[in-house]
Amino acid sequence: MKNKNEDLHGNVPDRFPVALLIIDMINDLEFPEGERFLKPAVKAAQQIATLKRRAKDLKIPVIYVNDNFGRWRSDFREVVQHCLKDGVRGQPLAELLYPDSDDYFVLKPKHSAFFATTLDTLLEYLKVERLILTGISTDVCILFSAKDAYMRDLSLSIPADCVAADTVAHTKTALEYMERVMGADTTSSARLNLPELCQNPVPAQEKVSE
Amino acid sequence: MKNKNEDLHGNVPDRFPVALLIIDMINDLEFPEGERFLKPAVKAAQQIATLKRRAKDLKIPVIYVNDNFGRWRSDFREVVQHCLKDGVRGQPLAELLYPDSDDYFVLKPKHSAFFATTLDTLLEYLKVERLILTGISTDVCILFSAKDAYMRDLSLSIPADCVAADTVAHTKTALEYMERVMGADTTSSARLNLPELCQNPVPAQEKVSE
Amino acid sequence: MKNKNEDLHGNVPDRFPVALLIIDMINDLEFPEGERFLKPAVKAAQQIATLKRRAKDLKIPVIYVNDNFGRWRSDFREVVQHCLKDGVRGQPLAELLYPDSDDYFVLKPKHSAFFATTLDTLLEYLKVERLILTGISTDVCILFSAKDAYMRDLSLSIPADCVAADTVAHTKTALEYMERVMGADTTSSARLNLPELCQNPVPAQEKVSE
Amino acid sequence: MKNKNEDLHGNVPDRFPVALLIIDMINDLEFPEGERFLKPAVKAAQQIATLKRRAKDLKIPVIYVNDNFGRWRSDFREVVQHCLKDGVRGQPLAELLYPDSDDYFVLKPKHSAFFATTLDTLLEYLKVERLILTGISTDVCILFSAKDAYMRDLSLSIPADCVAADTVAHTKTALEYMERVMGADTTSSARLNLPELCQNPVPAQEKVSE
Numbered sequence: 001m002k003n004k005n006e007d008l009h010g011n012v013p014d015r016f017p018v019a020l021l022i023i024d025m026i027n028d029l030e031f032p033e034g035e036r037f038l039k040p041a042v043k044a045a046q047q048i049a050t051l052k053r054r055a056k057d058l059k060i061p062v063i064y065v066n067d068n069f070g071r072w073r074s075d076f077r078e079v080v081q082h083c084l085k086d087g088v089r090g091q092p093l094a095e096l097l098y099p100d101s102d103d104y105f106v107l108k109p110k111h112s113a114f115f116a117t118t119l120d121t122l123l124e125y126l127k128v129e130r131l132i133l134t135g136i137s138t139d140v141c142i143l144f145s146a147k148d149a150y151m152r153d154l155s156l157s158i159p160a161d162c163v164a165a166d167t168v169a170h171t172k173t174a175l176e177y178m179e180r181v182m183g184a185d186t187t188s189s190a191r192l193n194l195p196e197l198c199q200n201p202v203p204a205q206e207k208v209s210e
Numbered sequence: 211m212k213n214k215n216e217d218l219h220g221n222v223p224d225r226f227p228v229a230l231l232i233i234d235m236i237n238d239l240e241f242p243e244g245e246r247f248l249k250p251a252v253k254a255a256q257q258i259a260t261l262k263r264r265a266k267d268l269k270i271p272v273i274y275v276n277d278n279f280g281r282w283r284s285d286f287r288e289v290v291q292h293c294l295k296d297g298v299r300g301q302p303l304a305e306l307l308y309p310d311s312d313d314y315f316v317l318k319p320k321h322s323a324f325f326a327t328t329l330d331t332l333l334e335y336l337k338v339e340r341l342i343l344t345g346i347s348t349d350v351c352i353l354f355s356a357k358d359a360y361m362r363d364l365s366l367s368i369p370a371d372c373v374a375a376d377t378v379a380h381t382k383t384a385l386e387y388m389e390r391v392m393g394a395d396t397t398s399s400a401r402l403n404l405p406e407l408c409q410n411p412v413p414a415q416e417k418v419s420e
Numbered sequence: 421m422k423n424k425n426e427d428l429h430g431n432v433p434d435r436f437p438v439a440l441l442i443i444d445m446i447n448d449l450e451f452p453e454g455e456r457f458l459k460p461a462v463k464a465a466q467q468i469a470t471l472k473r474r475a476k477d478l479k480i481p482v483i484y485v486n487d488n489f490g491r492w493r494s495d496f497r498e499v500v501q502h503c504l505k506d507g508v509r510g511q512p513l514a515e516l517l518y519p520d521s522d523d524y525f526v527l528k529p530k531h532s533a534f535f536a537t538t539l540d541t542l543l544e545y546l547k548v549e550r551l552i553l554t555g556i557s558t559d560v561c562i563l564f565s566a567k568d569a570y571m572r573d574l575s576l577s578i579p580a581d582c583v584a585a586d587t588v589a590h591t592k593t594a595l596e597y598m599e600r601v602m603g604a605d606t607t608s609s610a611r612l613n614l615p616e617l618c619q620n621p622v623p624a625q626e627k628v629s630e
Numbered sequence: 631m632k633n634k635n636e637d638l639h640g641n642v643p644d645r646f647p648v649a650l651l652i653i654d655m656i657n658d659l660e661f662p663e664g665e666r667f668l669k670p671a672v673k674a675a676q677q678i679a680t681l682k683r684r685a686k687d688l689k690i691p692v693i694y695v696n697d698n699f700g701r702w703r704s705d706f707r708e709v710v711q712h713c714l715k716d717g718v719r720g721q722p723l724a725e726l727l728y729p730d731s732d733d734y735f736v737l738k739p740k741h742s743a744f745f746a747t748t749l750d751t752l753l754e755y756l757k758v759e760r761l762i763l764t765g766i767s768t769d770v771c772i773l774f775s776a777k778d779a780y781m782r783d784l785s786l787s788i789p790a791d792c793v794a795a796d797t798v799a800h801t802k803t804a805l806e807y808m809e810r811v812m813g814a815d816t817t818s819s820a821r822l823n824l825p826e827l828c829q830n831p832v833p834a835q836e837k838v839s840e
Contacts, residue, residue: 075285075315105285109331110781121319121326140811144777151740151774173803181770320571350601354571357564361530383593391560495705495735525705529751541739541746 017201018194019128020055020062022048023113023135023142025097026076027067028083029090033166038089040164040171041136045096047161048134051189052097058194061126063104065113065135065145076105111141114148123154130155130201132192133184134162139174150182155202159189227411228404229338230265230272232258233323233345233352235307236286237277238293239300243376248299250374250381251346255306257371258344261399262307268404271336273314275323275345275355286315321351324358333364340365340411342402344372349384360392365412369399437621438614439548440475440482442468443533443555443562445517446500447487448508453586458509460584460591461556465516467581468554471609472517478614481546483524485533485555485565496525531561534568543574550575550621552612554582559594570602575622579609647831648824649758650685650692652678653743653765653772655727656706657697658713659720663796668719670794670801671766675726677791678764681819682727688824691756693734695743695765695775706735741771744778753784760785760831762822764792769804780812785832789819 025045029037052062066076076099083094099105108117123131131154133142142163146156158178165171178184235255239247262272276286286309293304309315318327333341341364343352352373356366368388375381388394445465449457472482486496496519503514519525528537543551551574553562562583566576578598585591598604655675659667682692696706706729713724729735738747753761761784763772772793776786788808795801808814 075287077285077287107328109328112777112781115781116328116331118317118319118326139807144781147742147774147777151742151745173807177769177803322567322571325571349597354567357532357567361532361535361564383597387559387593495707497705497707527748529748536748536751538737538739538746 014059014061015125015127016059016061016198017127017129018060018132018197019123019126019130020052020060020132021065021113021134021145022052022062022097023065023133023145024067024137025093025135026064026080026083026099027090027093027136028086028088029093030088034089036166037136037164040166040168041090042092042096044134044136044162044164045093047159047189049096051132051134051159051162051192054194055132056100058198060132060194060198061104061128062100063106063119063122064099065106065108065117065119067141068107068109076107111144112148113141113145114152115144120152123152128154130157130197132157132159132197134159136163137165138163138171139165143174143178146178146182146184156182156184157192157197158184158186159192160186161188161190224269224271225335225337226269226271226408227337227339228270228342228407229333229336229340230262230270230342231275231323231344231355232262232272232307233275233343233355234277234347235303235345236274236290236293236309237300237303237346238296238298239303240298244299246376247346247374250376250378251300252302252306254344254346254372254374255303257369257399259306261342261344261369261372261402264404265342266310268408270342270404270408271314271338272310273316273329273332274309275316275318275327275329277351278317278319286317321354322358323351323355324362325354330362333362338364340367340407342367342369342407344369346373347375348373348381349375353384353388356388356392356394366392366394367402367407368394368396369402370396371398371400434479434481435545435547436479436481436618437547437549438480438552438617439543439546439550440472440480440552441485441533441554441565442472442482442517443485443553443565444487444557445513445555446484446496446503446519447510447513447556448503448506449510449513450508454509456586457556457584460586460588461510462512462516464554464556464582464584465513467579467609469516471552471554471579471582471612474614475552476520478618480552480614480618481524481548482520483526483539483542484519485526485528485537485539487561488527488529496527531564532568533561533565534572535564540572543572548574550577550617552577552579552617554579556583557585558583558591559585563594563598566598566602566604576602576604577612577617578604578606579612580606581608581610644689644691645755645757646689646691646828647757647759648690648762648827649753649756649760650682650690650762651695651743651764651775652682652692652727653695653763653775654697654767655723655765656694656710656713656729657720657723657766658716658718659723660718664719666796667766667794670796670798671720672722672726674764674766674792674794675723677789677819679726681762681764681789681792681822684824685762686730688828690762690824690828691734691758692730693736693749693752694729695736695738695747695749697771698737698739706737741774742778743771743775744782745774750782753782758784760787760827762787762789762827764789766793767795768793768801769795773804773808776808776812776814786812786814787822787827788814788816789822790816791818791820 055062080094083090106117106119113119131149133146149156160175175186179186265272290304293300316327316329323329341359343356359366370385385396389396500514503510526537526539533539551569553566569576580595595606599606685692710724713720736747736749743749761779763776779786790805805816809816
């Protein structure tokens with residue numbers, strides 16, 4: 001009997017209502033404004049690393065969505081190696097957030113994690129209802145990704161201490177916008193009740209009225 | 211001054227009017243019908259390997275578009291290693307078509323090379339007008355990809371000796387269909403005039419009447 | 421309280437596990453091969469009209485997905501009027517399948533009903549699991565649409581008497597292909613058990629093994 | 631000889647490097663916050679109406695991209711009639727911006743003009759390089775659409791007097807964001823040099839460095 005989704009060859013990925021996205025943190029920061037990003041990005045990376053450990057204890061899938069930096073020919077692991085080995089500015093980020101072998105990877109060619117990537121299909125198979133967005137920068141790749149998640153009716157947690165931009169003002173304005181327009185929860189990571197989120201990924205008041 | 215496409219960080223990929231796609235040939239063939247695929251796939255792989263060398267002499271970009279076999283967590287290079295090292299049925303394919311370091315990779319989650327992948331964006335940046343489609347299987351992933359290429363107004367060469375399916379009849383019917391409906395050129399690879407294709411990727415009679 | 425999907429302003433469309441698609445049947449047939457299409461298309465239209473009445477008795481949503489014939493500036497109702505009023509070859513099709521005021525409309529710019537259209541979003545809101553595909557032509561727009569539906573894991577019924585092409589052979593080959601590759605059920609419309617399909621849109625043997 | 635793009639049946643739409651988008655202005659404003667939108671939206675509509683006349687004198691294509699307000703079953707012309715005839719709050723908008731018979735229409739199901747619509751395909755056929763975005767609301771549908779346009783490498787003019795939101799502050803913050811992040815030109819409509827834009831849709835300093 002013909003099996004649907006034969007291309008997945010039975011390896012249907014895990015199902016989970018919540019996923020943790022780590023966006024563009026495997027990053028050499030070797031671009032003109034990279035210097036300004038370094039300090040806030042490292043601070044966010046420390047928080048994300050802790051959040052990631054708590055997430056994995058609960059079996060929440062962790063998905064690295066990362067810019068390919070024009071390196072259409074390389075794999076994500078090569079990007080990781082480049083960030084660890086080549087004496088680049090972003091080395092501490094790769095050290096703090098070194099991917100585990102059971103993390104998911106999605107390479108993105110543009111700002112949004114959803115644009116021309118497999119993310120949509122992956123989330124559908126995982127049956128994800130809420131995304132926890134983390135990474136850089138709050139006002140570009142995080143905001144662009146949040147917008148695309150929102151149009152797909154995904155609920156959003158964007159812990160304020162797990163995102164960074166080149167200035168504090170840019171992060172603040174972007175977080176306020178995502179709270180107001182997309183109903184994002186920006187509670188900082190330490191106060192994020194992950195077990196509760198897994199039980200109840202879409203709080204009642206957010207549900208579509210019918 | 212703000213540079214457009216900042217995410218590509220200046221590493222805009224090459225531009226070329228023709229691209230060679232190698233679809234699902236890095237493949238362990240470890241599925242029930244894999245046995246039937248082995249012989250025709252190896253035969254196609256030999257032709258594709260020759261065609262690939264000719265293409266690279268002309269700087270035609272080579273793009274591996276490959277199933278992730280449910281391995282959302284692995285990179286393409288890991289899939290290659292699995293096919294070379296684990297004593298799998300498809301080992302000869304990976305040996306014949308071992309990717310070069312300057313080849314492009316696109317992981318696809320479903321049948322079509324375009325569905326939920328970065329291929330569309332990559333081809334747009336490369337300014338590709340004609341695709342040379344090769345790989346397996348003629349009647350599923352090649353046919354699904356050809357349809358999506360055709361809807362994007364890309365011209366198609368599908369050399370009859372560089373594709374394979376589980377039966378000769380399935381390949382024959384699919385090739386006839388792609389010739390008739392999508393205007394695909396199925397000239398076998400030895401007779402494909404690559405320098406001419408690069409000069410003239412869209413023959414006059416195929417051009418849109420206006 | 422912020423309502424998700426605010427753009428739908430509370431008018432969430434109906435939910436139904438099955439939908440009937442009528443593809444490209446509002447058609448003037450005023451193109452070179454149109455003459456060859458007329459007779460088989462009218463025959464299919466008669467069967468579709470009957471099937472549509474049965475579907476509507478069961479509240480199955482009916483979705484017209486129609487080529488815009490380059491008329492980016494017109495609405496579907498104008499296309500309907502053109503087919504009814506201007507003495508065109510396809511007039512009998514529009515008479516047999518005149519849309520009801522509660523039918524859905526999706527204009528498509530290319531061959532597949534899914535390419536650059538709202539269909540995907542509409543089906544998601546309707547929670548559709550099985551599509552009944554009808555219309556013309558079996559080997560182009562029906563086949564292209566079936567492929568895109570299949571990649572989205574939708575189950576397919578394509579009643580053999582409700583589709584048409586320019587030749588009987590083209591319809592026959594396309595139906596066999598969709599049966600074999602996509603697991604489509606091509607049972608003719610009279611024998612289609614619609615109440616059963618609504619109860620059980622994805623038969624057990626088609627379900628994804630997990 | 632098979633003609634590419636057969637679905638367009640020779641009616642390839644006009645080509646033009648610039649297009650004027652009018653987003654969600656055919657709008658009954660019959661939602662809770664609609665009262666707050668009325669005055670700023672009417673003011674923007676007056677400016678858009680003047681800009682539209684100037685655009686049409688230069689043959690710049692005008693594209694209405696409009697929410698379907700959950701009315702999946704209606705056409706755009708019906709939405710226009712509803713706004714003109716039913717004594718709704720948004721009637722002055724429809725009067726000021728009554729669509730001409732040669733304007734283009736795109737119905738959108740979600741916030742962005744690009745999400746699950748034909749807009750991308752239409753702009754590609756028109757060969758548009760710069761969009762002039764107008765309409766409501768600056769901080770939601772305009773901003774979401776601008777992001778998607780920017781990821782497609784389209785240049786943006788967003789005249790500050792041709793957009794509106796529920797508060798002046800929301801418009802101001804959104805315009806500053808689109809200027810900074812997407813390089814949008816927010817010059818007010820009276821000072822927009824349309825003939826110059828048509829000659830030179832992508833100013834030199836915006837071009838991709840290679």
